[in-house]
Amino acid sequence: MTTIHDRLRGSITPIVTPFTDSNQVDHETLARLINWQIDEGSHGISVTGTTGEPSSLTLEEREAVFRTAVSTAGGRVPVLVGTGSNNLEETLHLTHTAQLLGADGALVIVPYYNRPSQEGLYQHFVTVARSTTLPLVIYNIPGRTASNIEPETVQRICRTAENVIGIKESNRDFEQVTQVLHLMGRSFLVYSGIEALCYPMLALGGAGHISATANILPRQVADLYNLTAQGRWDEARDLHYYLYPLNSALFWETNPGPLKAALGMMGKIRPHLRLPLTSISDEHFQKLQTVLASYGVLPSQGGIS
Numbered sequence: 001m002t003t004i005h006d007r008l009r010g011s012i013t014p015i016v017t018p019f020t021d022s023n024q025v026d027h028e029t030l031a032r033l034i035n036w037q038i039d040e041g042s043h044g045i046s047v048t049g050t051t052g053e054p055s056s057l058t059l060e061e062r063e064a065v066f067r068t069a070v071s072t073a074g075g076r077v078p079v080l081v082g083t084g085s086n087n088l089e090e091t092l093h094l095t096h097t098a099q100l101l102g103a104d105g106a107l108v109i110v111p112y113y114n115r116p117s118q119e120g121l122y123q124h125f126v127t128v129a130r131s132t133t134l135p136l137v138i139y140n141i142p143g144r145t146a147s148n149i150e151p152e153t154v155q156r157i158c159r160t161a162e163n164v165i166g167i168k169e170s171n172r173d174f175e176q177v178t179q180v181l182h183l184m185g186r187s188f189l190v191y192s193g194i195e196a197l198c199y200p201m202l203a204l205g206g207a208g209h210i211s212a213t214a215n216i217l218p219r220q221v222a223d224l225y226n227l228t229a230q231g232r233w234d235e236a237r238d239l240h241y242y243l244y245p246l247n248s249a250l251f252w253e254t255n256p257g258p259l260k261a262a263l264g265m266m267g268k269i270r271p272h273l274r275l276p277l278t279s280i281s282d283e284h285f286q287k288l289q290t291v292l293a294s295y296g297v298l299p300s301q302g303g304i305s
Contacts, residue, residue, distance in 0.1 A: 004135050005165060007078045008105060008189055009207045010043025010229075011222040013214035014051040016256050016263065017065060019272040025061050029269055031072040033215075036268075038076050040218035043208065043225065045073060048082035049107055050144065050170075051212050051256045056274035059090060063097050070102050080210075084109035084139060088124060095132050105135040107168060107210075112145040118153045122160075129161030136163055141170035141193060151179040158184060168193045168210050174200065181205050195247035199240035202228045212259050213247050216266070216297060249291045253280045261285055262292055267299050 015033055018026040034045055047069045048054040048062050057065070066081050073079045083094035083106040095106050108128055110121060129136055138157070142148040148171070158164050166189025169177055174197075181190060181204060191210050192201035198209040202225065214221035220239060227236035250258045257273060257280045264271030265288075273279065280288070292298050 004078070004104065005187065005189065008044060008080065008135070008137075008166070010225040011208055011214050011218070012044035012046050012078075012080055012191070012210045013037050013042045013218060013221070014046045014049045014210050014212055015069070016215060016260055016269065017048070017052045017057065018269040019274065021270060021272070023272065023274065025057070025064060026270070027064070027068045030065065030068050033268065034069060034072045037214070037218050038073065041222045041226075042077065042214060042218045043222060044078040044080060044104075045069060046080040046082065046107060046210055049109075049139065049168075049210065050082075050141065051215070051259065052082060053256065053274065053277070054082055054085070056277070059094065062094060063101075066094075066098055066101050066103060078104035080105045080107050080137065082107045082109065082139070084111070084128075086111040086113050088127065091124075091128055092131050095128055095134065095136075099132050099134045103134065105137060105165075106132070107137045107139050109139040109141065110145045110147050110149050112147070115146050118150055121147070121149050122153055122156055125157045125164065126160050129157070129164050133163065135165045136161070137189065137191070138164065138167040139170070139193070140167055143170065148176075151176060151183050154180055155183045158188075165189055166191065166207060169201075170194055172197065174204065177201065177204055177206075195250065196244060198224055199228075199236060202236070203233075211247075212250055212255055213243060215259055216246060216250075216262055216292075217243065217295065245291055246295060249288050252284045252288070258284065258288055262288060265289060265292055266297055 018029040020026045081098045081103045168191045170193030189207035192198045260271040263269045
């Protein structure tokens, strides 16, 4: 029997949240993006993580995105929804909603801005875990949150809350990743949240990746996992270096600015952002267009219909 541990492996694409010209969430385009990801072989999807601009969405909008994601996926792939914030009550509310809507798991970010102690992080995650039966994945992204959850704290949380099944490490410290896997065991689901480190994370025993690049090249990013799962490490390494220029280009400015610009060039979305995020510079736009052309993803004539 396939378990959630088995299903939540591979390339889980963090989908952007598209907006209409009137600055509303564009659910029609969101559904189209999700269907394309599934058709291209992504192993799962995630919404309202960093790439999905959750801090720019109201609670009601986040819930509506959950609903669209779950209904569109229709059980074909697992749906991991971002329910965390720096406010515990909001996190509890969104996690409860995710469970009611039928999400497969919740991605819960380390609370940002507050800069909690390790004890505070322990109590926060245990409180969220005890409020739900959903599998939870901790989201550790120190560059955004100004807090790093330590491996010993992860271990302590999991000893108390069995439904915490993994962690997304947007963390360049591979010694910490090794410590997490050493303390938790190799069955613990550790995902790379840094695009250029997806391949080495798999080599350490990672469960997969949640990579913004999969929005552009879903099949190739999924194949990075598929090849390693088949033991074809040399081919996976070649793919790692093939993806590297795009991985770098998508972070020339704050994510998801370059990514939305790229998807706009591809005709997949209207590349709108909500303030305080703004469109990327003209210089980066031109350079990004050149990078995308090298991957053959630009249509002969652009524009979303």
